[in-house]
Amino acid sequence: MSDQTSPVAIVGGTGALGSALALQLAKAGVNVRIGSRKLESAEEAAGRVQSRLDDANAPVSGHVNEDAVSGCEVVFLTVPFRAQSENLTNLKNAMTEGQILVDATVPLAAAVSGKATRTIGVWQGSAAQQAQEMAADGVTVVSALHTVSAVTLGDLENVHEEDVLVCGNKKAAKARVAGLIELIPGLRAVDGGPLEAARIAEQITALLIGVNIRYKTHAGIQFTQLPDREWQTPS
Numbered sequence: 511m512s513d514q515t516s517p518v519a520i521v522g523g524t525g526a527l528g529s530a531l532a533l534q535l536a537k538a539g540v541n542v543r544i545g546s547r548k549l550e551s552a553e554e555a556a557g558r559v560q561s562r563l564d565d566a567n568a569p570v571s572g573h574v575n576e577d578a579v580s581g582c583e584v585v586f587l588t589v590p591f592r593a594q595s596e597n598l599t600n601l602k603n604a605m606t607e608g609q610i611l612v613d614a615t616v617p618l619a620a621a622v623s624g625k626a627t628r629t630i631g632v633w634q635g636s637a638a639q640q641a642q643e644m645a646a647d648g649v650t651v652v653s654a655l656h657t658v659s660a661v662t663l664g665d666l667e668n669v670h671e672e673d674v675l676v677c678g679n680k681k682a683a684k685a686r687v688a689g690l691i692e693l694i695p696g697l698r699a700v701d702g703g704p705l706e707a708a709r710i711a712e713q714i715t716a717l718l719i720g721v722n723i724r725y726k727t728h729a730g731i732q733f734t735q736l737p738d739r740e741w742q743t744p745s
């Protein structure tokens with residue numbers, strides 16, 4: 511199950527970030543399963559991706575979340591923070607040992623009617639660590655994609671040239687996720703360290719939202735002076 515074209519699920523794939531990710535991964539030839547709480551919404555979202563790609567045979571399909579994740583080595587979680595625990599609870603019996611859960615949720619204060627330029631404290635340290643605590647035994651959480659705008663990601667004309675921090679405790683899982691991210695033209699996956707560093711990556715998103723409001727844009731982040739580095743591939 512470790513080749514780059516094995517199916518990938520996106521829980522919350524009907525939303526802004528998830529559908530943009532589905533579009534880019536399907537364009538890259540990845541078999542994408544869009545997950546939703548409603549089958550009809552997932553199928554509609556899959557159809558939208560196929561029409562954006564002008565390809566009725568593009569490798570994307572719609573499923574209820576629990577079916578979407580079944581058998582997928584990599585599962586992206588792109589739901590609002592306020593819905594993260596509900597979705598993880600629903601997935602608890604659907605996900606199994608060996609799967610990778612890529613958490614993109616950001617604990618923005620907007621989840622409790624606060625500002626999107628602030629985050630709220632999460633007892634475990636970050637949304638990603640909360641996901642790891644809630645995930646089924648043997649599921650490895652990797653944190654990524656927080657600083658990538660759904661608007662730019664969903665724009666097939668956009669030249670990205672931006673970095674994506676990937677945090678996690680297992681190098682092989684991070685490498686697998688990095689490989690998928692780097693299938694998207696212009697995105698470079700940067701090793702952000704252990705899962706606990708997700709706390710910082712998530713906070714950067716709130717800062718970035720403020721910058722983007724002031725500059726009226728959808729900027730991402732880019733590190734300078736990073737040498738090329740091979741990701742440690744799964745053994």
Ligand SMILES: NC(=O)c1ccc[n+]([C@@H]2O[C@H](COP(=O)([O-])OP(=O)(O)OC[C@H]3O[C@@H](n4cnc5c(N)ncnc54)[C@H](OP(=O)(O)O)[C@@H]3O)[C@@H](O)[C@H]2O)c1
Nearest residue numbers: 522524525526527546547588589590591593615616656660
């Ligand atoms: N938007 C961005 O540019 C961006 C960038 C980086 C990170 N993020 C993070 O990525 C996550 C998703 O952001 P988004 O903007 O894509 O969110 P969104 O469009 O508001 O929602 C994504 C999907 O979450 C699903 N969902 C599951 N349970 C839900 C509930 N109880 N209430 C509402 N929706 C629920 C919905 O799918 P179904 O109804 O089909 O189940 C919805 O389509 C957030 O944590 C956000 O902070 C977003």
